[in-house]
Amino acid sequence: MSARSDPPGAAGETTGQVPDDWLFDPLTALPSRTLFMERLEQCLADRRSPGPITAVFYVDIDHFKDINENLGYEAGDELLLAVAKRLQDTLRPADTVARLTADEFGLVLDDLSDIAQAMTVARRITHCLEEPLSVSQLDVFVTASIGIALESDQRENAELLLHNALEAKDRAKAKEDGGCEVFHTGLASEALQRLQLEQEIRRALEEDELSLRYQPIVELSTREVIGAEALVRWEHPTRGTLAPVEFFPLAEATGLIVPLGKFVLDHVCRQARAWQLAGATSAGMRINVNLSPKQLLEGDVTSDVAQVLSHSSLESDSLVLELAESAVLENLELASKLAVGLDRLGVQLAIDDFGKDLTSIDFVLRSPVRALKLNRSLVDGVETQENNRAVIRHICSLAHERDIRVTAVGVETEAQLDRLDELGCDCAQGFLFYRPMSGEDVAQVLSKAATRPPA
Numbered sequence: 001m002s003a004r005s006d007p008p009g010a011a012g013e014t015t016g017q018v019p020d021d022w023l024f025d026p027l028t029a030l031p032s033r034t035l036f037m038e039r040l041e042q043c044l045a046d047r048r049s050p051g052p053i054t055a056v057f058y059v060d061i062d063h064f065k066d067i068n069e070n071l072g073y074e075a076g077d078e079l080l081l082a083v084a085k086r087l088q089d090t091l092r093p094a095d096t097v098a099r100l101t102a103d104e105f106g107l108v109l110d111d112l113s114d115i116a117q118a119m120t121v122a123r124r125i126t127h128c129l130e131e132p133l134s135v136s137q138l139d140v141f142v143t144a145s146i147g148i149a150l151e152s153d154q155r156e157n158a159e160l161l162l163h164n165a166l167e168a169k170d171r172a173k174a175k176e177d178g179g180c181e182v183f184h185t186g187l188a189s190e191a192l193q194r195l196q197l198e199q200e201i202r203r204a205l206e207e208d209e210l211s212l213r214y215q216p217i218v219e220l221s222t223r224e225v226i227g228a229e230a231l232v233r234w235e236h237p238t239r240g241t242l243a244p245v246e247f248f249p250l251a252e253a254t255g256l257i258v259p260l261g262k263f264v265l266d267h268v269c270r271q272a273r274a275w276q277l278a279g280a281t282s283a284g285m286r287i288n289v290n291l292s293p294k295q296l297l298e299g300d301v302t303s304d305v306a307q308v309l310s311h312s313s314l315e316s317d318s319l320v321l322e323l324a325e326s327a328v329l330e331n332l333e334l335a336s337k338l339a340v341g342l343d344r345l346g347v348q349l350a351i352d353d354f355g356k357d358l359t360s361i362d363f364v365l366r367s368p369v370r371a372l373k374l375n376r377s378l379v380d381g382v383e384t385q386e387n388n389r390a391v392i393r394h395i396c397s398l399a400h401e402r403d404i405r406v407t408a409v410g411v412e413t414e415a416q417l418d419r420l421d422e423l424g425c426d427c428a429q430g431f432l433f434y435r436p437m438s439g440e441d442v443a444q445v446l447s448k449a450a451t452r453p454p455a
Helices: 033-046 064-071 073-090 116-129 158-174 185-206 246-255 255-277 291-297 301-312 325-330 333-344 361-366 375-379 386-401 413-422 441-449
Strands: 053-063 096-101 102-114 133-136 137-142 144-150 179-181 212-220 224-236 240-241 286-290 319-324 348-356 372-373 405-411 427-429
Touching: 033 053, 033 096, 033 102, 033 158, 053 073, 053 116, 053 158, 064 073, 064 137, 073 096, 073 102, 073 116, 096 319, 116 179, 133 158, 137 291, 144 158, 158 179, 158 224, 158 319, 158 325, 158 348, 185 224, 185 246, 185 255, 212 255, 212 441, 224 255, 224 441, 240 361, 246 255, 255 427, 255 441, 291 325, 291 333, 301 319, 301 333, 319 325, 319 333, 325 333, 325 348, 325 361, 333 348, 333 361, 333 413, 348 361, 361 386, 372 375, 375 386, 386 405, 386 413
Parallel strands: 144 179, 224 286, 286 319, 319 348, 348 372, 372 405, 405 427
Antiparallel strands: 053 102, 053 144, 096 102, 133 137, 212 224, 212 427, 224 240
């Protein structure tokens, strides 16, 4: 095996059964994930016990999105090419360097003596990236988060060994300064639980174990229900009803959040249309659906929404999509394109968890955003913290200048509600009014609001 693999079509690399572009990354010419796994499987098949061991390195370039957003995608490609070369030059000719995802590389190192040798390699990788990289005629400095997994007497297969390296990488990335983490037996139980949960999420999507709850949204000036937010739940066959916090993080990490998000969008739109046909909702009532950062990065949200609206016959102005403020700030260009695309469809975009980082106000002022949902910490402290009240007042003032409505989330007391009303909030959502409820129950709530005569 060589660090930079032989070019596609070289003897021994392809058999004609697998297309070359499946085996090699078109940008870096490194092995793809498919070829990486083949080589790792071969190393594990050839192992001898006792004897040398195989190690998998998972290398994640830190803050790669910043390069793309600030210097452009061509600069990002230059950076990836430079990092790929640095990694190849640092390793032995027999080691494999592959590109696994946009900014992540996988390494297979065979015939290592022990963990100490693996750590020596990790230090060499860290050191090789300390020197500046030339990108768009600029010196760019990068760091990497590295996860290492070594085969053991448990005789791991290739998938598990790579998964273990990913687990270790995630631990390294969670630290402020990145660095390197080695998968150890203390993580094994957690890793197996995550693998099992991932398989169960896939089954939940296939077997229709996901359900929806709805939390009504109230207009403060009239105290009337004007819509609801859709919230997904998992009706687990043995663990009961699970809230999103118990499975969304893993769904996000594995990419399963994308099909899960499509499931929610499709079901909500069909349900909302059924309510309209039954007379349970009136004109102007909207249903809010949450988007995940992964959907923004990997999905074609605008196309998905257009397709679902067409299939469900739901009017576009009945749908609001919510995107977290943090996702907007991490993906400004994609978020801007999404806002414009949804606006052309007639679908409203709301920024959720708004107010933690007021730099996002710039995005709101130059993009077709139609609603803001306040960060819950602002609402929690609205009674006692003058800073919170000042921030909310400022947000409401700017929003109203652009005809953007502001919703307070997590309202639990009348005192909070009075303060929020004084500060200019338009709507509220929380246990003070309604808890999340089933589709049948929220239909009754919406129907009462729709049939109530105007004051």
